[in-house]
Amino acid sequence: MKQLFLISVALLAFSLTGAALAGDTKVEAALELPTGTITLEAPQGAGYKATLSPVIFPHSLHFSYSCQECHHTWDGNGTLKSCGTSGCHENFWALKPSQKDASKKNVKSLVGAFHQVCRDCHRKEAAQQKAAGSKSITTGPVACTGCHPDPHAEVVNSDESLSIPLGIINIKAPEEVETTRGPVGFPHGLHFQFACKVCHHDWDGESEVEVCSSCHDETEPSGTRNIKDEANQMYYLAAYHNVCVTCHRDTVKKQKAAKKALAQGKIGKADLPKAAPVHCNGCHSPS
Known part of the structure; x- marks a missing residue:
């Protein structure tokens, strides 16, 4: 008899609040981001x-990944909904073919969604490290008991959170x-x-x-006026430009490559990535 494995789900609510940050940032709204540990368990009534x-x-250990790596439909501004919200991964187990809604054929069950995002990511990272010749594999668990310890773990939810600014930050x-x-x-x-952490x-x-x-x-600047000069590592202007402009230039390169693929009919217009500004007036408002 095939053993069925249940994965748990957290019904998390991320709320928007008014906020103002000190220093060079000022915003009107913030996201209350849970840090520490979150217990993922089967929803009541499942x-x-x-x-x-x-x-x-361990939510905070995953901040080296983008939010949208897991919260893939989030627009970066609205309230974050739980994975099992109606219209998302609302079915705990995969439905039988006769029960499926044809309009939702690509929506995975809650169990399938969690395993694909978590376990498959752990497997992918392990494979990449092995391919790179690493003798010490550092990633999350892939075996059932690695995430679902026996005996059953107690429900542990950290009350700690951070206010993450949304909207426009004035730098x-x-x-x-x-x-x-x-x-x-x-x-x-x-x-x-x-x-x-980028x-x-x-x-x-x-x-x-x-x-x-x-x-x-x-x-x-401690060295030359060149922002790439290592002596300017702690120079505020060099730090901002090295992070922002360098990344923006990469988006321009990706867009140029995508335009070639578009001209060749390999991708559609909807797949064309946006390019970020690389010139002074593209980021700086008039003084």
């Missing part, structure tokens, strides 16, 4: 008795700097397709996120 324990999910130069260009209106929500590279995933200039606090 009609199934779990045979395996709930999953203790300004330090007060003591006389600028020749205006501030940058940074659309934070549009960047949730990237991992938090920009906040020293963040531990749990403590408050500090503004970049709290670390990169030098207001004058």
